Amino acid sequence: MHEPYPYSESLDLDTIVKLIQINYTLENWEEVLSFSDELMTLAKEIHKELVETESTSHEFKQHIIYYFGYSSLMKSLSYQKLGELGKSREYISLYANLDWLNDSTETGKFIIEDFKFFASANTLQIDVLDGKQERIPEYVEFLVKTPDQALQGLINILRSANQYNYDVETEINQLSPHIKDYTHYKEKVKAAHYLAYQYQLALYRHKRQEHSAAIDLTLHILFAADQLGNDKYFKKAISLFEVIRKFGSVSQLKLCYDILNDIIMRGDLSDEKSPSFRSTPAGSSSSNF
Template sequence: MRPSILKLLKPDIIVEMLEMVFQFENWDKLLNTSDILYSYAQCIYEERQYFKAKRLPVPHVEMARPLVYYYGFSHLMRGTACQKQGQYDQARESINKYAELGWMEDLGEEGMQIVEEFKFLARANGYALDILSGKTERLAEYVAFLQDNPEELLPGLDTVLQAALRHNLNVDHLLDAFAEQEAEFGEYEDAGNVSHYYSYCYHLALYHKQAGRQDQALTYVMRSLILAHDSGNDRNFKKSMALFESLREGAAEERLQQFEERLRGCLMEERQQPV
């Protein structure tokens, strides 16, 4: 994309787009949009460096955050997309890029704080990537990190569940250890945490199914179904329905009635939506 076009973009709108694309799990679009944000940040940074070198006034660019944020966020979202697609080497490259952003000039106090925030996220996501890629010997270290940083607990436990499914691990003791905190996950209201909670419930349902605990699996697939519907995510709603159908055989009649009542309620809400 040409610099003249890049400079016309609104970086905060791109950030909002990335957050929305993440919630709907469109990983290809997340990659493409991340690249646009990175190109924007690079273009603005190079322009600033050029004007400084020429001892000219640096043009003002309207953005809500320091430029380093957009650099870091573009790499964060690209790494997330790569991880979700199983491209772990590429995800690691992105993590390394936002782990150390202190090379940028004129960061200021706010910029340095953002650098530290991305360094923390790189540590958290580095652990997650290790566990998912099979370095399960780091699980205890990761759990200790989650205990020290409860704001990372929901996505962290979801990562643990995905690793358990991928590598056939028994993590019952971890789920028991965090049962009290897990009970609070459903109280989150912001879109990002709701998306994490859906993923957690869906993978926990799969984990219980794999362990032969059908009743627990049904409990969590119902939660994932409701979360997917309430957030308007048709793809996740269909995934949850498919998982429920795989659990239908042998399910108690009461459970089937709960599912059918909820499904009827969802269909009724859809019909009441304006055309």
Template sequence: MRPSFLKSLNLDVIVEMIEMACRLEKWDKVIETSEILYECVQYLYQEQQYRKAKSSPILTIGLEHPLVYYYGFSYLTRGMAYQTKENYEEARAYIDKYAELGWLEDLGEDGLEVVEEFRFLAQANRYALELLSGRVGVLNSYTAFLRENPEEVLPGLDVILQAALRYGLDVDELLIMFAEHTAEFCTYEDEGNLVHFYRFSYQLALYYKRAGRMVEALEQILQAVRLAYRSGNDSHSTRSLALFESLRDWATVEQVNEVQALIKG
């Protein structure tokens, strides 16, 4: 492959495209674009190894991350997409792929750090996958993992609430256990955490509604509506407004007025 073409491959732009598709929940697009990312990074890696074997100059390509990151990211996002589509066998296969990326040559110190980061994410996502696929016996182990890794509490509670709704679990004690963490969610600013915060709020509203705790359900769905309009995500807005409407009979005048203001604004 021509060096000029290889240098023109902008892996970071492809990563941004995948991240946008994730935020919009376009999971087929996530899979398609992640496959393109994999093919591109594979071309680059093979060319670099060929040049190394021939003692030729290594291509200098400006990337934001070590090359191994793009392998891991392409596997991670496909795994996420298949998990969301409830294709758990495919999701598990991709977790296995990014759990061990140490086979790549010439990783260097930065590359080895990336390998460890993806290994950690694989551990977290295996718990999530097992729980969502109905193996509720992992909940205690998953909870212990989250207590040891506070940065995973928000996405972890997102998953746990999904499982609670799907399998009729009572997770009240677990929510109390992580109350200090959940109180901090409103301080998050980055887009990834805001998406998880929206999902957590929306699913917690459903959880409270199922339990007949309408006042608490309204508080959570109102938070979800705020986050949906803040992000400009139309599907989140539509979904959260529909749930709010199902709870309108229990809403205060102030809550109704706030939602109407958000819609108009």
């Protein structure tokens, strides 16, 4: 549970939403869960006022139904991130059915249908993460129609493949054209998703004994994580490299040394031009990586 914030008055709906978003970005899942509970409590309070008196003193930007759906959505996503897929499914069922709020406005109906769509897509996602391989073709079909979700979709597919040991080469080929160069992902959450995808792909190559490709991907993560300022994936890449470095070629080992040496010397040799490292994995046939 988070510490109370030093406000003289209770938090409003939109401030709580903002706090949920901030903590989601920081991957503070327990905080997201706690603030989502606060959001639901306040939304119910305001909704009761609106039903009973048709007015409220509270101010908020969205339709009241949005806050009910958003609370359950963020709890579902947080439990998914925590690996508690059963609980994640429970909260999906809540925002899948907001009809009980009995809103007859067009805006209300639109929001309810929107959350039904999210619930359908996220149920598919949970099924894939749960190892239900038979659901992957449908999931890929959904991702092809919504290419902005392809990055997160590939992370989920690879994570499932790595955990349950099955081949997803076809799916990688279908969806990887939608992944852009790392320089495209400047926003912190998207940058983390890009690095997570590369990391899961490196693990996948390693598990399939494709060690050279796995090392190339790991070196790319080192370089990209440094450029994107993501310490978490820089550390994960260093750890993975140590596990698989025995399979590395002389040129791969030298590249790792060069990347790390450049980071160590950065600032000390400010007048010298930094070495030029490849921004895509060596041997990659696509600039999407």
